[in-house]
Amino acid sequence: MRTIQIEGLDKPVSCLIQGSDFFRPNVYEKVCTVLDGYFAIGGNTIDTAHIYCGGESEVAIGQWLKDRGNRSEVVILTKGAHHNRDGPRVNPQAIASDLSDSLERLGTDYIDLYALHRDDPAVPVSVIIDALNEHIRAGKIKAIGGSNWSVQRLQEANDYAAENGLQGFTFSSPNLSLAKPKEPFWAGCISANASDCAYHEQKQLPLLSWSSQARGFFTGRFSPEVRDNADMVRVFYSDANWERLRRAGQLAEEKGVSTIQIALAYVLNQPFPTCALIGAQTPEELESCRQGAEIKLTRDELSWLENVE
Template identity: 30%
Template structure:
């Protein structure tokens, strides 16, 4: 395992982080969740990412149970607030009311006194940024979080947030975007600005929700998988589940084979090859799934390999910076 500095902080994170979106509380029970967390720890993963809204708050509860008894100083826990956690008008967003209530709920569910990084899960267009950042600053000063971060913010939003964080004397250290071989929308604008501001990326979906594991094909869909239709065919409404995309992904397998690794390892290593990336967040519904993804921490990709990947994927790669998800949240 590699360990990399997070943003402008002195804290290290494991280059592979375990996330529990779409697993804990949704597809796996507590016993399996605990087994996955313990496997992660055995493999050198020390960084764990979750959010209050995952599985209707159950994901945080399950992570807290799974980490029970683990030396708190030896791990880094990241969580987020923004999406609904209840039915009330104030059970969402980044108002001071919701942020303050959310951090307390997260700490209770995670069974900890603090999180290492507290993140704005999206940008809130209905709340003044000054209100949100002021609440974040109070959370840091109260010792309930060490650092702050954001997820899927645009360049302008990151700049404004970083300026306020500096004024308030707190450290804005991380951005959590979707980033993988197929989805590179942060490269034109977000990454350069984050490099300037000394903010690093903690990337979600490095496997493009399983597509870059190579398990999906235009005519072969694993039964019970998230993109399997009732008739056994492929659900094609998702942006990655298109025949032309799957055909290009299939052509990546010889590149992985030449390196002697599974495609999933190659995909995660590709994300880690970006010097602005501190960690890639992987999921697991079975402990053994982590064996392949963790190998990526020690796989350095040369320029020839990176060029081969680009040549294979060609125009199926999405690079449009307007696709950063904050734009979608605003609609």
């Protein structure tokens, strides 16, 4: 499987990253089946978060790491400082608390890729970068990034880090998919637009895309007449996306692959380093993702797929 390099890590990161928002200890057999299958196809990176399943996702992953004895071979991407019912929590205290929880649950003494799950523009980037660098110096974090951070805030943070001899953000994790959202799927979420992608290309900043396949928009399950999923209708139902779906299907037929594999290939063939977070739960879904990750698309094909307006 193709890999990318992220500054701060001495391990490569596989272009497919296995999601774990359905992992729990009470379905541990399924967790093992999914992770064993994912690693068998060449993957090495697991995405999780402090809030997933109330922390049980990290617990289940920690048990798998212990049982397999393979921590040194695995890249862990976890996220912290998500807001709660009281509001934003992007501050040194919340970061320290969430990181401590995650390390304990995962049964490890370091996190490979640590992302702030949300941003709080009211907090100066200096406060955030200083706090994260304390944990880097302590050996608890290898590389830091922003999940759902604007490129403007990412650059502001990295400018501060460079001016002060500190480690800045070396990856970003917004949504990037061929289907373009009309509005955020969840409040505070960021989807990379053309301007954001231009920034990533200029900086060659790695982008790790969540909902890389637009929550199943390209599976064939959805059409303008099928409106049983209110969130999908709200976020992805648009004339432009139906045309992107049609074009993806046309290109898939020409290449002898599936439409959803073209959607995955769109993410993985950007002119900057990218990875796609996947939610594969069966061997068939894993194999589809593996094949999709091998598809090559040209710059012209990418432009034709997305530029429909």
